Amino acid sequence: MTTSPTTDLDDPTALRHGLADQLAAAGHIRTPAVDHALRTVPRHAFAPEVPLHTAYADDIVATRHSDDGTVTSSISAPWLQADMLEAARIQPGHRVLEIGSGGYNAALIAELAGPNGQVTTLDIDPAVTDRATRFLRQTGYDQVRVVTADAEHLPAGVVPDGGFDAIVVTVDTWDLPWIDALAEGGRLVAPLRLHGYHWAIGFTKDKGALHSDEPLVVCGFVAMQGDGVWNTNRRTVPGTGVHLSWEDGTPLPVDQLAPALTREPTVTRTHITVGGQEPFDTLTLHLAGALPGFCRLSVDPDADNGILNPPPRHWPGAAIVRGASLARLATERIGDGTDGKGLYEFVVHGHGTQGHLAAQEMAEQVEHWHRNHRSARCPLITARPAAGCAPAGTDHEPHVFAKKHTRITVDWPIVPGSAALLTDSGSCGAG
Ligand SMILES: C[S@@+](CC[C@H](N)C(=O)[O-])C[C@H]1O[C@@H](n2cnc3c(N)ncnc32)[C@H](O)[C@@H]1O
Known part of the structure; x- marks a missing residue:
């Protein structure tokens, strides 16, 4: 692979090589062919409305x-x-x-x-x-x-x-x-x-x-856009500003959850930790497939009544509904971590009379993921044409996502867990 010694900010060629150097160093460019393409195509010519340095950021x-x-x-x-x-x-x-x-x-x-x-x-x-x-x-x-x-x-x-x-x-x-x-x-x-x-x-x-x-x-x-738009199946728990979304799976009624969300939750500790900068995306994918009634919980910022503490911030959090009760995954800061970015424990908050049982159920899956799948950087995903599959029932089928055209199966290899091995994940909002 070639590299450029210059970083002239007015020179698109220099900026392009600088970007390619950066992508190669970070492991995003891995073959000479992709390296050559990124060093050749003038990205700025496809984004004339922004300054050169923005086009090559x-x-x-x-x-x-x-x-x-x-x-x-x-x-x-x-x-x-x-x-x-x-x-x-x-x-x-x-x-x-x-x-x-x-x-x-x-x-x-x-x-x-x-x-x-x-x-x-x-x-x-x-x-x-x-x-x-x-x-x-x-x-x-x-x-x-x-x-x-x-x-x-x-x-x-x-x-x-x-x-x-x-x-x-x-x-x-x-x-x-x-x-x-x-x-x-x-x-x-x-x-x-x-x-x-x-x-x-x-x-x-x-x-x-x-x-x-x-x-x-x-x-x-x-x-x-168009006919492939998905249905978020977003439902609002009356009077709480809390929304639950079932993008996959069967949506459940939520009206009965309102009382559960006005009282302090039980807290089930998992004793499983995660670094402040450490992604845990495979945990949420595992929970989404493993737990019936899985949904994603968000709360309007101005409706936050302190019961959901801490509330999910940037992204909706993992939750499950069990009748008039609910459990949701949260993290609690328990130290600074070796890198100073914070050390957090996964905890599960249970809301409602059966909330502690729902929380226990979710905590067991957090432990299962940690023990067996945490270091599996690559769950195997299979997409089969839905036309060739048996019709999806209403019962929860673990780790199967029934779509309109396909049936998606997520297979989790059993790999004894190690937090230190959980490294691979990109950032968000990139396309
Ligand atoms: C992130 S942009 C594509 C970026 C582009 N590949 C590039 O050179 O970086 C996503 C595009 O998908 C298009 N899009 C959205 N829904 C679509 C659909 N149903 N069929 C085709 N294109 C669609 C949008 O109009 C948008 O231009």
């Missing part, structure tokens, strides 16, 4: 907003683009579909697929495809085919005979309706929502199903 560039200010299109963060392109394993000559356009990532893919490859990028928003078409032409990547369509329904003629060799999904998706469009042996990389948690997952298609084989990366992308 390791962050998203928002390019389109809805009327309420929500970002609806962006150029994704370079670290995540590099991770996803590495996971896609694109080779010269490959036929590749990118879902969600912007132009820049399609140009990176075009570098990887080479002159004999075929790259299609597809977006639901004509303003995005207009822009992508223009920038791809201006930068010399006009061989990329740009299509305006809802990815939920790939238009006839877009999918090549035998399917794509790789599909890279760059929009937050609740389901994977693209298995048929992928060639056998092909790669699909997507930020998949499992119970509201987003995971960038690389799959290989084998005998008609998708199988993940790499560590998962936690990420955030702009929301899906």
Whole structure:
């Protein structure tokens, strides 16, 4: 891999090499092909509205907003683009579909697929495809085919005979309706929502199903529009400002929970600790699959009555509902930690008359994860076409997520736990 000695802030080439150096040092760039692509494609030409140094920062560039200010299109963060392109394993000559356009990532893919490859990028928003078409032409990547369509329904003629060799999904998706469009042996990389948690997952298609084989990366992308929009099934406990969401699984009634949320909870200690900077995303994925009635709990900041203490801050917290009772995962600071960033214990708060039992149930799963799966950086995820599976019942099936097009199974390898081994996770809000 090449490196550049200069860091001139007015020189896009220097900035581009500086960014690639940074991504390689952090392990996001892992092959010469991805390294070459990131050092070649002029990212700033796809983001003319921002200063050069912003275009080459390791962050998203928002390019389109809805009327309420929500970002609806962006150029994704370079670290995540590099991770996803590495996971896609694109080779010269490959036929590749990118879902969600912007132009820049399609140009990176075009570098990887080479002159004999075929790259299609597809977006639901004509303003995005207009822009992508223009920038791809201006930068010399006009061989990329740009299509305006809802990815939920790939238009006839877009999918090549035998399917794509790789599909890279760059929009937050609740389901994977693209298995048929992928060639056998092909790669699909997507930020998949499992119970509201987003995971960038690389799959290989084998005998008609998708199988993940790499560590998962936690990420955030702009929301899906069109017919693939997911239903958050968000319910509000009356008079409390507390919301419970069932993005997967069967939503439960919540009205009866109001009294439980007005009294102090019981606290079940797990004696399992986590560092202040240590991700524990696989714990929430494990709890989401293991526990019936799993949901995610959030609270309006101005409705906080002190009962949910500490309230979930940046992200909704893991919770389960048991009749008129509820348990939720929380962390309690118990020290500074060796790095000074804090040492926390997982505790489970039980609300309502049966809250202590629900809390015990959740605490047992925290212990199970810690003992058996904590160092498993890579639970194996399989996506099978729903059409070939038995209809999903209303009973909880552990670690199975029934989607519209697919049935997702999460297999947890048994690996004796060690906190020190839990390291792999990206940051959020990157696409
Ligand atoms: C993060 S941006 C894509 C970033 C781009 N790949 C890049 O070069 O960095 C996500 C895009 O997905 C698009 N999108 C949302 N829902 C879609 C759908 N149903 N079908 C196709 N595109 C969709 C949005 O319009 C948005 O432009």
